[in-house]
Amino acid sequence: MSDRSTKRKNGFSLLEMTISMALGGIVLAAAVQIYIQGVQAAWTTTQRAEMQQDFRAASNILTTDLSLAGAGLNLGAAIALPAATPPVYGCAQTTGKPCYINGGSVAFPTQLGTPYLYGLIPGYQKGPTLFALQGPTDVVTVVYTDNNFYLDCYTATVTNTTTVTFTLPTPTPPATGSTNCTSPTGNPGVQAVSDSAVGLTAGDVVLFTFGAANVVAEVTANAAGSAVTFAANDALNLNQAAGVSNSLASVATGKTGYGTRLRVVSYYIDNSPTPPRLMQQVSGHTPIPVAENIVYLQFTYDLFNDTTNKPAVGCYNPGANPDGCALASANLLPKQITKINIANMAMDSTVMGAQYGSSGYQRMDLQTSVSARNLTYTNNYPLH
């Protein structure tokens, strides 16, 4: 009796066991809850940090490029293009000449029937529609001179309607006497036209200056030597037949001048892959993705009316009706744009967030403005 009693006192009773197990279970359940919350918090934080980095990178690229609009285009940032076949942007000079903006190409804006290359080209609702209620997304295109390669140090000679030969003037270096060469060191150090890294490749757009005439043409084959091909039927319809105004083929054989490589950079959303991406397409080259999960892109523009000396503010489709700014931009041209307002660039978190319900869904928006410093010419505006 006494032995049994001792044994009983040594162990746990069923009641004690049950209570302790219940308490232990509660503690364990709480611990598991905290662990799950911890994992979720860690996941959300990681995702947010990653999103912020992607977003910052994308917005830096976009705002930097927008601020360069028109840089180096000392022509009032408006260059007339050949009109026989409407020139376009958004296509690549590769096999099959694919076009990318909303699955197609976008025609350059026209002024009295003539297409123009402006320093900044608004693309109101030219992008794809991600949600019908939201409407189409916007596209924006900026044009500026490419300073990675001093093509302007070469003398460009029209060899025939589709070929221009680039030769470095002698004696070298013409440190003085060459007004167009932008290389700080003169001709030495200027890379070959066929340089694999920075030379002319198929898809590059070149602005030629032959005396008073300016023509824009697209390189159709990678430069092999000093002669560069600008064959007809290029992806951007810039190389048009002899006799068409503003075409390279119309420039007389033997004419000399110089060329400047342009960067015609379009930003648009590509929703053919999932998730949708912000893409950057340069001249006639294959586009590259800038950021994933960009789900909306919308711009407005501030213009300056140099007749009334008053600005037109917040116009989403300058010069059109409606323009978004009570027709203040009527009769104004894209070259009169002075500020680009990124009305909305929205980035969504990845769909992986769904596993944690709505708490995993995050969004970031960019709403800011960029001054188009190179599109505003003081000689157009009152000086004070």
Place this chain on the structure above:
Amino acid sequence: MIGHGESSQVRQRAESGVSLLEVVISMAVLTVGMVSMLGVFGLAMASTQTSQQSLIAKQLANEAYETIVTARNTGQITWDDIQNTGSSNCPISGAASCGIFADPTTPQPLYQAITTGSYAGILGTTYDVGQPEQTLQDPGTDGIYYTADDVLIPLTGYKRTVLIGQVTDATGNVLASLRSVTITVQYSTPQTNTPKTYILNSYISQYQ
């Protein structure tokens, strides 16, 4: 006697073990600890949310600076105008007082810029006072803009100051054609009691 002795041993053993009361107390302590851990998670999450507000503050400061640069470039305002209101340095007009930017000692709510006239599109001016405040459009739970559940978030927690200052050269002479621009965006977050600030320091020249 033997039984008594054994019984005393048992009591000793029981005393050296863990009583139910002790377990309950230790659980209570543990719970307090765990709850405070939860608080840390919350804080960590909140601080990542704060970085969103920092990003907005940065955008708001940049935006204001870009409007000044644009207005300078277009010439819609004069060099006299690019000063805080009440400045007595008015070389262009020769007036006694000039400057269009609001008093820098009073941070302004984020008024939208006026849209007509010479002072259109410039943020932080005295002409903006009374305009509706800037808002952020949130697409709501469906993630789609321009639907019924869109939320326009007023930026009421934000305040902006545009301070235009004189710049001097090495010998202390005031430079006539260069001014400093300091844009301060103040914002409060639910996590911190004191408002945070983002300061953008830059310059503006009379010429492009």
